[in-house]
Amino acid sequence: MLDFLQQEIPLPNWIDSGVNWLTEHWSGLFSILQTVGEAVMNFTTNTLSAVPPLLMMVLLTVAAFFVFNRKLGFAFFTLIGLLFIYNQGMWADLMNTVTLVIISSLVAIVIGVPLGILMSKSETIQNIVKPILDFMQTMPGFVYLIPAVAFFGIGMVPGVFASVIFSLPPTVRMTNLGIRSISTELVETSDSFGDTAWQRLFKLDLPMAKENIFLRIVPDGLLVTRHLSSHQPAH
Amino acid sequence: MSRVRVRNLTKVFGKRTQQALEMVKEGKSKQEILEQTGATVGVHNVSFDVEDGEIFVIMGLSGSGKSTLVRLINRLIEPTSGSVYINEDDVSKMSKDELRQVRRTKVNMVFQNFGLFPKRTVLENAEYGLEIRGVGKKERQQKAEQALDNSGLLSYKDQYPEQLSGGMQQRVGLARALANDSEILLMDEAFSALDPLIRRDMQDDLLELQEKVQKIIIFITHDLNEALRIGNRIALMRDGKIMQIGTGEEILTNPANDFVREFTEDVDRSKVLTAENIMEPALTINVETEGPNVALQRMRKEEVSMLLAVDRKRDLKGSLTAESALDARKNEKKITEVLDKNVQKISKDALVTDIFDLIYNSPTPLAVMNENDRLIGVVVRGSVIGAMTDKTEGTAEKEGVNIDA
Incomplete structure (x- = not known):
């Protein structure tokens, strides 16, 4: 027992060799991801930047007006905020950030929502996935940049990687929770009409959990971006 | 089977x-x-x-x-x-x-808290069963609208469940089950x-x-x-x-x-007991075979001031009061000429709760009729009140009386 306590487990060495193994043997995959990712991000940023800033401001303001139930206040602050950013000469940075948020949110949804659905349907999967999610969330976001940089080098892609890892747990959790919190009666109603598993998913589960899922993903994307922007390697 | x-x-x-x-x-x-x-x-x-x-x-x-x-x-x-x-x-x-x-x-089911899908309109809710069955959009809409129309809810079809009162929501729940037929x-x-x-x-x-x-x-x-x-x-x-x-x-x-x-x-017994359970045997006079003297004698013996008049088949003809019986005897009229024809009739299946109003507005006892419209008994105020206060044994006794009658 004491032996065990005194003898240090060579965990750092294991991790080192693990990371080395991954970078060596999977470098092909990583570089493909890196190249494709970079291309997609650049394309998105360029597209966004191609829109004249003033037009973009108007579009976003109008969008804000409608998204927030036609309240003038939100639209007004959106406009003021955007004008201020432009005034400070940070428009290009803003477009970069928006790209990061969009891409990482998309990836988080593509991976997280199906995982959340699986988790909501099976106790076993929930019992396995939940502690992993807990572990992922206890780490500060920038920690994920270290392996990301090791795998992908420096650039936007490791940023997305870290963002995705950071925003994945809430996405999975909210999907799982959203589906599990649908009242028993509604589930019974749907079942009593003879639904199939897919019908249940698309006609009841997803429509009901939709708000739960999307209300969290975008704020989390933003949160992680803010978190990362102060640590992100210069590019 | x-x-x-x-x-x-x-x-x-x-x-x-x-x-x-x-x-x-x-x-x-x-x-x-x-x-x-x-x-x-x-x-x-x-x-x-x-x-x-x-x-x-x-x-x-x-x-x-x-x-x-x-x-x-x-x-x-x-x-x-x-x-x-x-x-x-x-x-x-x-x-x-x-x-x-x-x-x-x-088999379809209707639930206590209605089981309506909050993100679906009333019509979309009513369509649900048919949708699950894979019925085409046109046909299921038409059937769902028909079901809603039958419950008088068609004009609410584009509203969402939360906009409806509880009663209306459950009507939608019922219409949804019925639409599935x-x-x-x-x-x-x-x-x-x-x-x-x-x-x-x-x-x-x-x-x-x-x-x-x-x-x-x-x-x-x-x-x-x-x-x-x-x-x-x-x-x-x-x-x-x-x-x-x-x-x-x-x-x-x-x-x-x-x-x-x-x-x-x-x-609440008034909602369960029927006229048949609480009625008393009717005191009658046969208008075809009996005259005013028999009527008056029967009234004296039974200590009542009124009889119900029937024919041989026990078809109700009207009511006969003591005054009109005396009038008939004095003026040598037939009973049928002096009858009061306005006797309130009730079905033997009428609930006591529904009899309340009738009996308080009626000067005469209510005549209880069977499904062939034959007189089988009467309900007086006393029997209604008695039924409301009786416990099980009391009711059983009263029924015994009816069987004898």
């Missing part, structure tokens, strides 16, 4: 269900089984049949297993043992696909979340509907008055067992055990 037959249906919750099941078969009580195995018996060896066009009420307090029982019928809860036959098929042994077909086409309707405390006035309306609507569509309705409730009002037959449940099955009257007048008797003691 009945289309819905439940045989030895048992549900055990928890672990060690096999052991618990053995104990159920040995006839051990729920309490004993819980103590020995830790398993809870939800439904305990239940058997019953439901006939076509019948509203079969399963009644019990919370925890009596009634909601579990109804869910065993469409297998929202898996039975531990026993069978549920719908037509010739045993639902409890069906594959998932067969079960799905039964749920889609044969299945033969069996399970209603789990369907009206319990509604306030009393609305609930009454819904009960009336359900009875009216049942006259038209003649479905097999299995209705769960904890409210005995509701059970008595709408049920053709009632199954009274306690601790997962059925205590008694019978018509409302059978259960009230012939309780199978103390539990049933206690349960039925608080019933």
Whole structure:
């Protein structure tokens, strides 16, 4: 027992060799991801930047007006905020950030929502996935940049990687929770009409959990971006 | 043969269900089984049949297993043992696909809190069953609109459930089940979340509907008055067992055990007892064979001032008061000439609660008629009041009198 306590487990060495193994043997995959990712991000940023800033401001303001139930206040602050950013000469940075948020949110949804659905349907999967999610969330976001940089080098892609890892747990959790919190009666109603598993998913589960899922993903994307922007390697 | 037959249906919750099941078969009580195995018996060896066009009420307090029982019928809860036959098929042994077909086409359910999907409009809710069945958009819309129209809700079809009152929401729930046009309707405390006035309306609507569509309705409730009002037959449940099955009257007048008797003691009798239960034998005069002298003598003997006039077939002709009998004797008129023809008639099935108003506005007793419009008795004010205060024994006595008459 004491032996065990005194003898240090060579965990750092294991991790080192693990990371080395991954970078060596999977470098092909990583570089493909890196190249494709970079291309997609650049394309998105360029597209966004191609829109004249003033037009973009108007579009976003109008969008804000409608998204927030036609309240003038939100639209007004959106406009003021955007004008201020432009005034400070940070428009290009803003477009970069928006790209990061969009891409990482998309990836988080593509991976997280199906995982959340699986988790909501099976106790076993929930019992396995939940502690992993807990572990992922206890780490500060920038920690994920270290392996990301090791795998992908420096650039936007490791940023997305870290963002995705950071925003994945809430996405999975909210999907799982959203589906599990649908009242028993509604589930019974749907079942009593003879639904199939897919019908249940698309006609009841997803429509009901939709708000739960999307209300969290975008704020989390933003949160992680803010978190990362102060640590992100210069590019 | 009945289309819905439940045989030895048992549900055990928890672990060690096999052991618990053995104990159920040995006839051990729920309490004993819980103590020995830790398993809870939800439904305990239940058997019953439901006939076509019948509203079969399963009644019990919370925890009596009634909601579990109804869910065993469409297998929202898996039975531990026993069978549920719908037509010739045993639902409890069906594959998932067969079960799905039964749920889609044969059995539908209405829920206590309406079970409406909040993100769907009223119409989309009403379409749900048909949508699941894969009915084309046009056809299902048309059927759903028809169902909504029948419940007078068509103008609300584009609203969302939360915009409707509770009563209207449950009408949508019912319309949704009816749009599916299945033969069996399970209603789990369907009206319990509604306030009393609305609930009454819904009960009336359900009875009216049942006259038209003649479905097999299995209705769960904890409210005995509701059970008595709408049920053709009632199954009274306690601790997962059925205590008694019978018509409302059978259960009230012939309780199978103390539990049933206690349960039925608080019933509002005015809603259960009919004119036939409380009527007294009618004092009559036969207008074809008897004259004013006989009438006056009978009044004197019975110490009343009025007789009902009938012919040989006991068809009601009117009422005869002492004054008009005297008038007939003095002026040598026939009885038929002096009769008061305005006697209030009521059917033998009229509920006491409905008789109240009539009797307080009527100077004469009410004549109780059978289905062939023959006089079978009278209801006087005293008998109505008596019926309201009597306990079970009193009612039985009164019925004895009626049988003698």
